[in-house]
Amino acid sequence: MRLEDYMPRFAQIEDIRIETDTEKTFTMRLPDDDPGMVFTPGQFIELSVLGAGEAPFGLASSPAETHVFQSTVRRYSAGVVTVPLHRMQVGDFVGVRGPLGNGFPLKKHAGDDILLIAGGLGLPTLRAAVFYLLDRRDEYGDITLLYGARTPQDRLYKHDLETWSHSPLLQCYQTVDVADENWDGEAGYVSQLVEKLQLDPEKTSVYMCGPAVMINPVVEILERMGLTDEQMYVNMEAHMKCGVGKCGHCLIRDKYVCLDGPVFTYGEVKQMQQFQDAI
Ligand SMILES: Cc1cc2nc3c(=O)[nH]c(=O)nc-3n(C[C@H](O)[C@H](O)[C@H](O)COP(=O)(O)OP(=O)(O)OC[C@H]3O[C@@H](n4cnc5c(N)ncnc54)[C@H](O)[C@@H]3O)c2cc1C
Ligand code: FES
Incomplete structure (x- = not known):
């Protein structure tokens, strides 16, 4: 048992960035004498x-930074x-427990192509996984991030997306469900981006995080491309x-x-899911 899993400790809000009408990213700092937020992407x-x-909220910042961390919160x-x-x-100060949960098996997948799919x-x-992978760029094959948002304004981390879209270190593709007159990117669901990929099913690991309506169609396409259920990882939300x-x-x-x-x-x-459907 780790004390930091059970006992909230205080973190001070260092920055607040408005992402959208309903989402803000909080940058929080732990005191120097704190053990720090040593986490694996996917933990919360x-x-x-x-x-x-x-x-509960996901950790959105680079795991390389242990005393300053970020979470993005929808109101x-x-x-x-x-x-x-x-x-x-x-x-202001907030209480924080964690990091909690297991996280993505990034170490196990060293050498693989990594496909990240977010809705x-x-x-x-x-985003935390992207930072982790870019810090160890030589240890992985192709890195691809697909991101789907409802509208161009609803996209989080617009600055990061812009940087990643032009980076030679990864491939980053975005789509929106509903485009506007200023949007010259893809329009449609994230599954349409998946359809366009050329994957090597022998060496690809997939990490997904998004609503259930996104996961199932995406999995169907990936299965058609030759990926197995054990190569695809889902970050699940549940009432906690x-x-x-x-x-x-x-x-x-x-x-x-x-x-x-x-x-x-x-x-x-x-x-x-089968268990939940049966009860
Ligand atoms: C592992 C994990 C990671 C998460 N990561 C994030 C994250 O990074 N950022 C983030 O913003 N949220 C995240 N969530 C969801 C977040 O925990 C909830 O939005 C939060 O608990 C709502 O708290 P509240 O007390 O304000 O809402 P409540 O007072 O509990 O609910 C207020 C109203 O909002 C509705 N509501 C609450 N939560 C949700 C939800 N998730 N989806 C739809 N409607 C909801 C309720 O039905 C209710 O009508 C995560 C959840 C889990 C389990
Ligand atoms: S047992 Fe999982 S939230 Fe309490």
């Missing part, structure tokens, strides 16, 4: 606002945690409370999403 934290409550109307979080200012609010978690396998809120079949996940192979996800 529980962020708390004093007097309001606590909720829900009447959200117990996200509304007061969005009201916070630079200099909407799935990008924060995969404790985040450490104690309260049972996130239990599906025999898996605690917070503890055994949130990253599962698609084979495991399928079994969990």
